[in-house]
Amino acid sequence: MNSKILFEVSRLVIPFIQVFGAYVILHGHLSPGGGFAGGTIIGASLILYRVIYGKTEAEERLTYSKLLSLMCISLIAYGILKGYSFITGGSHLEVFNIPIGTPGKLLSGGLILPLNICIGIVVSVVIYFLFKLFYEGEI
Amino acid sequence: MIIKSFPLLTIIFLFITSFTMPLFKKDVISKRLSFITLSISSVISLISVIYIKFNGEIYYRVGHWDAPWGIELHVGIIEGIIGLVFTSVATLAIWYSMFSLERSMKERIGFYYLLINILIGSLLGIVYTNDLFNAFVFIEVSTIAACGIVVIKNKKENIKAALKYLILSILGSGLVLMGIAFIYSITGNLNMTFIHNELIKIHGQYQSTVLITLVLFTIGLGVKSAMFPLHTWLPDAHSNSPASASAILSGLVLKAYVFLLIKILFRVFGLEIISQYPLLDLILILGSAGMIMGSVLAILQRNIKRVIAYSSVAQMGYIFYGIGLGNELGLAMAIYHIIGHALTKSTLFLSVGSIIEQTGNHKLTDLRGVGKEMPVTLSIFTIGAFSMVGIPILPGFISKWYFALASIEAGKLLYLGVILASSLLNALYYFPIVINSFFGEENLKGRVYMSKNKPLKELVPVLVLTLLVFLIGIFNKGIIDAIRLDLF
Amino acid sequence: MQGIITNYFETGAIILFGVGFVTLLLHNNLIKKIIGMNIMDTAIFLFFISKGYIEGREAPIVKEINATKEGFVNPLPTGLMLTGIVVAVSMTAFALALTIKLYEKYGTIELNEIMKMRSD
Numbered sequence: 001m002n003s004k005i006l007f008e009v010s011r012l013v014i015p016f017i018q019v020f021g022a023y024v025i026l027h028g029h030l031s032p033g034g035g036f037a038g039g040t041i042i043g044a045s046l047i048l049y050r051v052i053y054g055k056t057e058a059e060e061r062l063t064y065s066k067l068l069s070l071m072c073i074s075l076i077a078y079g080i081l082k083g084y085s086f087i088t089g090g091s092h093l094e095v096f097n098i099p100i101g102t103p104g105k106l107l108s109g110g111l112i113l114p115l116n117i118c119i120g121i122v123v124s125v126v127i128y129f130l131f132k133l134f135y136e137g138e139i
Numbered sequence: 140m141i142i143k144s145f146p147l148l149t150i151i152f153l154f155i156t157s158f159t160m161p162l163f164k165k166d167v168i169s170k171r172l173s174f175i176t177l178s179i180s181s182v183i184s185l186i187s188v189i190y191i192k193f194n195g196e197i198y199y200r201v202g203h204w205d206a207p208w209g210i211e212l213h214v215g216i217i218e219g220i221i222g223l224v225f226t227s228v229a230t231l232a233i234w235y236s237m238f239s240l241e242r243s244m245k246e247r248i249g250f251y252y253l254l255i256n257i258l259i260g261s262l263l264g265i266v267y268t269n270d271l272f273n274a275f276v277f278i279e280v281s282t283i284a285a286c287g288i289v290v291i292k293n294k295k296e297n298i299k300a301a302l303k304y305l306i307l308s309i310l311g312s313g314l315v316l317m318g319i320a321f322i323y324s325i326t327g328n329l330n331m332t333f334i335h336n337e338l339i340k341i342h343g344q345y346q347s348t349v350l351i352t353l354v355l356f357t358i359g360l361g362v363k364s365a366m367f368p369l370h371t372w373l374p375d376a377h378s379n380s381p382a383s384a385s386a387i388l389s390g391l392v393l394k395a396y397v398f399l400l401i402k403i404l405f406r407v408f409g410l411e412i413i414s415q416y417p418l419l420d421l422i423l424i425l426g427s428a429g430m431i432m433g434s435v436l437a438i439l440q441r442n443i444k445r446v447i448a449y450s451s452v453a454q455m456g457y458i459f460y461g462i463g464l465g466n467e468l469g470l471a472m473a474i475y476h477i478i479g480h481a482l483t484k485s486t487l488f489l490s491v492g493s494i495i496e497q498t499g500n501h502k503l504t505d506l507r508g509v510g511k512e513m514p515v516t517l518s519i520f521t522i523g524a525f526s527m528v529g530i531p532i533l534p535g536f537i538s539k540w541y542f543a544l545a546s547i548e549a550g551k552l553l554y555l556g557v558i559l560a561s562s563l564l565n566a567l568y569y570f571p572i573v574i575n576s577f578f579g580e581e582n583l584k585g586r587v588y589m590s591k592n593k594p595l596k597e598l599v600p601v602l603v604l605t606l607l608v609f610l611i612g613i614f615n616k617g618i619i620d621a622i623r624l625d626l627f
Numbered sequence: 628m629q630g631i632i633t634n635y636f637e638t639g640a641i642i643l644f645g646v647g648f649v650t651l652l653l654h655n656n657l658i659k660k661i662i663g664m665n666i667m668d669t670a671i672f673l674f675f676i677s678k679g680y681i682e683g684r685e686a687p688i689v690k691e692i693n694a695t696k697e698g699f700v701n702p703l704p705t706g707l708m709l710t711g712i713v714v715a716v717s718m719t720a721f722a723l724a725l726t727i728k729l730y731e732k733y734g735t736i737e738l739n740e741i742m743k744m745r746s747d
Contacts, residue, residue, distance in 0.1 A: 032688070036709075036713070068161050069161065069162050072158045072159065072161050072162055073162070075155075075158040076155055076158050076159060079151060079154055079155035079158070080155065083148075083151040083155070085202060085203070086147060086151070086201050086202050087141075087144045087147065087148065087151075089200070089201070089202045089203035089204075090143075090144050090147060090199050090200050090201055090202065091141055091143055091144045091199075093141070130720050133720070133724055134723065134724075134727070137727065272707055272710075276710060276714065279714045279718070282718075283717065283718070283721060286721065286725075290725065290728075293728075295732045295733070298725060298728050298729050298732060299729065299733075299741060301725060302657070302722070302725045302726070302729055305718075305721065305722055305725065306651070306660055306664075306722070309651070309664050309718055309722070310648075310651055310652070310664075313647075313648070313651075313664070313667045313668060313671065316668075316671050316711065317644065317671050317674070320671055320674050320675045320678065323675070323678065323704070324678045
């Protein structure tokens with residue numbers, strides 16, 4: 001799409017969308033939102049970038065292999081963190097106690113914050129991939 | 140005790156390792172990774188079976204919440220054995236596919252192994268879980284993975300088969316979720332044990348709701364496990380995928396859903412509640428129809444993989460027959476048949492897969508005289524076929540024999556005829572294949588003895604499977620007793 | 628009759644479920660089948676969430692520390708259906724992707740025409 005207005009406006013708007021998405025992800029345990037909602041917002045910004053800047057430039061920045069490995073690493077991290085909590089909780093082991101946290105403090109949420117970040121990454125990549133799948137016919 | 144968390148550890152381990160595969164560029168690494176992780180998980184399953192054998196069943200809470208609030212796993216001896224069978228059959232099928240997958244598909248090999256790991260992990264989840272909604276999530280994960288495995292060859296027929304499978308599966312899972320909604324609305328619980336305790340108190344007030352829920356679960360899981368009139372997706376899906384995938388889809392995926400149905404019928408509702416409704420008779424009739432019609436449809440096929448796929452419909456009919464008898468022996472034999480059929484059907488699919496790979500023929504008429512070229516493979520196929528027909532010692536015979544005893548015990552003598560007729564029909568399509576391929580005269584000219592046999596190292600997994608089939612048949616007494624002890 | 632009117636959420640959900648089920652089963656067009664599947668899933672979500680809703684209570688967000696459970700609706704069905712929605716979205720995406728591939732190979736998305744083109 002070759003419109004000057006679109007270029008300028010999107011260059012202005014995309015960072016704000018992404019910051020808002022990051023805000024929603026990071027405050028998932030304090031306010032409504034969380035990894036899934038924030039991930040969709042960031043995914044929407046990626047889609048906007050792809051639509052306006054075209055295929056070649058988007059693929060230069062957001063390469064398939066980079067996004068795929070980012071997604072896989074977050075999934076593995078999610079599995080390991082959650083698996084640790086499942087297994088220590090299930091077999092009543094208290095090797096390393098994860099803090100429960102104090103209400104209202106951002107960084108005291110225990111495992112919820114890293115898990116939310118993982119979900120956010122996975123969801124944003126998946127949303128972008130779904131868009132590419134239907135827009136271009138392949139990922 | 141950390142050993143109690145082994146069932147959960149298997150599931151998490153398989154899921155985590157499946158996502159490491161796309162990080163590596165080479166297909167060989169994901170192949171080996173899949174094989175290694177599956178063999179580790181079968182060893183873990185073996186350890187947990189031994190642990191359960193000596194220490195009794197495991198109720199395992201997932202996370203930090205106790206049963207009615209958190210998710211719970213329940214692993215008794217039956218679940219342990221089925222989990223062991225699933226992981227070991229998958230290990231052997233992957234071992235087989237390590238040598239031969241490239242011959243049937245060129246690209247996306249890494250994704251194939253990723254999907255296999257996810258599929259086995261989610262099937263184990265279905266088997267182990269004690270929570271209805273968790274079971275639903277695992278059902279959906281396994282459905283997506285199974286459809287992905289069907290479609291991975293990217294040919295015309297595969298896409299058609301996968302879409303058919305997907306649409307009917309979505310229908311089934313919609314019905315299951317509706318059933319969960321109904322049962323949650325009358326009991327307020329999702330944990331199977333708690334639902335059972337609640338249902339015993341209140342089922343008198345909610346008779347029609349309980350009936351609707353039962354029908355929803357039976358049809359929903361019946362679609363997924365190919366109960367007779369709902370089996371239409373099965374032959375396409377199972378005959379078009381690569382050999383190892385057919386073995387896993389036909390041997391394991393159907394069995395997980397039917398096992399979940401058994402758990403829901405006999406653990407969540409319990410025999411006292413179901414026997415007030417004519418549901419078990421319906422399952423019995425549908426099972427008998429499947430036993431007969433699956434075999435009849437198999438006789439009409441010309442493609443050997445479709446014959447075996449239709450034979451799956453007939454064998455699933457046996458399992459539903461055992462459930463429908465509604466007594467203890469019938470149920471125990473249904474579970475024994477799940478195990479026996481999982482091993483036998485994967486043997487059949489793997490041996491037929493290697494025949495098709497080596498000769499390139501999949502029509503029944505072209506297979507005449509193949510026994511001269513590949514005698515070892517065909518002998519393995521013959522053992523599997525004998526088990527299906529019901530030759531003594533082999534597991535097929537054991538289950539038919541005890542099914543007959545169970546129907547006498549239940550006082551349903553008429554249904555003995557169904558077992559007999561089904562065995563005869565089985566013989567009618569398996570024996571011609573075996574006889575024609577060993578002794579088919581007209582095609583023998585110009586064929587060299589053992590010329591197309593696979594190298595022995597590629598046949599080892601199939602031979603191990605055959606050995607397991609024999610072992611299951613010989614040690615039937617111990618297995619059936621263990622199952623009966625732990626029956627719900 | 629009285630029960631149908633008081634439980635209007637459930638009644639609507641069951642009617643929607645029937646609509647979706649029939650669309651999924653009887654239509655030949657694959658896109659319509661997928662739409663039917665979505666209607667069916669939405670009906671189940673409506674049914675489930677209406678089971679957790681209690682008239683006159685609030686969303687379960689703790690504002691004061693000493694809030695009791697009497698003030699809130701049941702949060703569990705909502706949480707479950709969040710999972711259900713994710714599953715339904717992924718199923719829809721997968722089915723649509725397969726439909727596109729099918730259209731590329733066969734040139735039609737009418738299921739009865741595809742079934743006629745048998746290739747053995």
